[in-house]
Amino acid sequence: MGHKEHFAIIDIGSNTVRLVIYAKDQGGHFKEADNVKAVARLRNYLNEDHVLEEEGIKILLKTLKSFKEVTDTYNLQQLLCVATATVRQAENQEEILHRVEGEIGFSLRVLSExxxxxxxxxxxxxxxxxxxxxxxxxxxxxxxxxxxxxxxxxxxxxxxxxxxxxxxxxxxxxxxxxxxxxxxxxxxxxxxxxxxxxxxxxxxxxxxxxxxxxxxxxxxxxxxxxxxxxxxxxxxxxxxxxxxxxxxxxxxxxxxxxxxxxxxxxxxxxxxxxxxxxxxxxxxxxxxxxxxxxLRDGVFYEELLRGVEIDRFPNVVEESFNEMANDFDIDLKHVQHVTDLSMEMFEQFRRNGIGHITNDDKWLLKRAAFVFNLGDYIDSESSSQHTFYMLANRTIDGLLHQDRLKLALVASFKSKSIFKQYLEPYKHWFVKQEQKKLRMIGSLIKFAYSLDSTRRQIVRDLTISFEKDEIVMDVTCDQESMPEEYQVEKQKKHLEKSLKQKVTTNFYYVKG
CATH class of the missing domain: 3.30.420.150 (Exopolyphosphatase. Domain 2)
Incomplete structure (x- = not known):
């Protein structure tokens, strides 16, 4: 099982009894390592006098015994065993707890309403x-x-x-x-x-x-x-x-x-x-x-955050993105620099009424810049496809499905035709205007990435002026910027297409 820490929780419900084992990774995040369920329907053995009949107790013990065989294969830091309505309502609750402890060795905690x-x-x-x-x-x-x-x-x-x-x-x-x-x-x-x-x-x-x-x-x-x-x-x-x-x-x-x-x-x-x-x-x-x-996750969050002063994550989405940074080795200095450049461009575009973007689109730009081309982690050649698939199909706590899809479309942006290909099954989710906006934000981040293509963070300043049919960007760098210039020339066509405007870039070199 390696050196991961494992925690287990058993939840004895009226219908289902379930065992979940969580593994803690290097970054301190928890993942489900095992999830076993048995349909015991204990509720059906609670008689008129609210006594859990012998047959019901036997089913419970048999289920827990099989769960114990699973938990025994792990070196557990902790095992929590909780029970809800049926055991709570049972007149012979004491006997049930006693037998579970005696025959299985689990101490059972009955949750109040x-x-x-x-x-x-x-x-x-x-x-x-x-x-x-x-x-x-x-x-x-x-x-x-x-x-x-x-x-x-x-x-x-x-x-x-x-x-x-x-x-x-x-x-x-x-x-x-x-x-x-x-x-x-x-x-x-x-x-x-x-x-x-x-x-x-x-x-x-x-x-x-x-x-x-x-x-x-x-x-x-x-x-x-x-x-x-x-x-x-x-x-x-x-x-x-x-x-x-x-x-x-x-x-x-x-x-x-x-x-x-x-x-x-x-x-x-x-x-x-x-x-x-x-x-x-x-x-x-x-x-x-x-x-x-x-329920199980709630009990687990409480145990986990015991001793920490909070019982709620300050920001659910933030927490999810930290987890992705950890899972996919995201280069934080690089993404921070690119995010700053994207934000700078975004603000100037917005103020000049370019690309129909509003303040509400900021969250998307910021989040997408953080995970842009995440699929590189799997294969640099087909990075865009992997990025789209991973973000569209990964549960991201704090994001509704439609927002998750927007994130996937923007962060995987490669070209207009590939964007359209990914969008195809979801076309009816967005009006035309929204589709254009997503494409524009994607091409903007892609452009910002080419400004840090060598991951040296050499761009010191970015000034944009808006002429009548072109956008001029003056880029000041504190190191030789040839590789960046090459990437920008190659990539800017995507931005030009989505803005329907010419983009001219001038690079200046200023010693640190």
Missing amino acids: QEEAYYGYLAVVNSTSVEEGVTVDIGGGSTEVTYYENRQIKHSHSFPFGALSLKSMFVKNDMPTEQEMDKLKRYLTDQFLSLPWIKNKKVPLIGIGGSARNLVQVDQALKSYPLSGVHQYKMQDNDIGFIKNYLLTLNFKKLQKVEGLSKDRADIILPAIQVFQTLYDVSQASSFVLSRKG
Whole structure:
């Protein structure tokens, strides 16, 4: 296993029991090294008197025993084992904890309702850049809802129903009928309306957990969605309604085969979707966003940042880009210099009304300059293709899919024709004006890169003047600039094409 540090977390839910092992790399970032899941459905063994029956305990012990065989192959720094609704609601909780400790050797921590809700919020706020939102995490036996503003938690509540219990309360057979769905909807509406802080919030609704992930996977499959990854994927209420109605038309056998839906969730997906839809309506959400990070990640962030004074990353996107710098050996001095040059050009273009750029495009320029031609790390010859693929398909915490795609298109810019080729599957995502702007920002960064093609940071000053049909750049360098001049001559045509203007460059050499 090498010299990496490993940490494990086991999450005993009412539907699923899951083990995740994280590895810490040299840069101090964590990656999932292993992810094992067992569908135990413990909820079904909780009887009327709220006692977890012997059969349920045996299933739990058997599952944990098989997990222990996996954790034993790692030299773990730490193993956390947490349990949620079913164990929390069990009258014989003491006995369960005792047997897990005695037979497996794991000490089990039962999360309170408040803790469970808080960890979901913590995961969302540390892995997305949604500043204000309502989070919802449907488990098998409980549903946690929180509201946060300015990344601070304001309210939270744990409802004592989850996808499994709603199914047993409202649905007789495998497939719910229209009447059953209506009854369920009325019940959920009353439940959510009992919390005044949910009403009419008009902020994104952020879904956590397996049911939310399955909903998104079905949406992506139906739309033949071209990007990979579900984290921070965005849907609207009509998408949710469409999927609900589509699934209701199927028989159970067909439902189990739906692309994107895991077979073991087929019987509980419809009650779960009804929860999302009802909450969307009551809160009048602006959109539905999936967070792939949830309870486990929240518990993990807390452990990780224990002793550090913060429990939230100051800036989620910043954190993601630091991680990329680390993963792909980014030359920070070089990218900083190029970013400064790009910003300088950008500001002067913007002030002179060139290229339809606005202040809002600054984030894109800054981020894209940082990862421009990232694909070099894999192969310098096909750097552009690798850059586009890696950025378009890597989950970047804090960026919604559309922003991630913009980043990929700009940072991989090589020429107009290659840009068009990458854009093809996503053309309908952007209006013409936006496409032109992305191309222009890409060609601008490409130009700035040629000003530091030898990575010596020799450009001291850049002055731009705008004549009637040409742009003149005076570049002052403190070293011999021949290689840079050669690159600029070669690359400036891309900028000229996207600006539809001639660009003239004059280099001056000034001794340091």
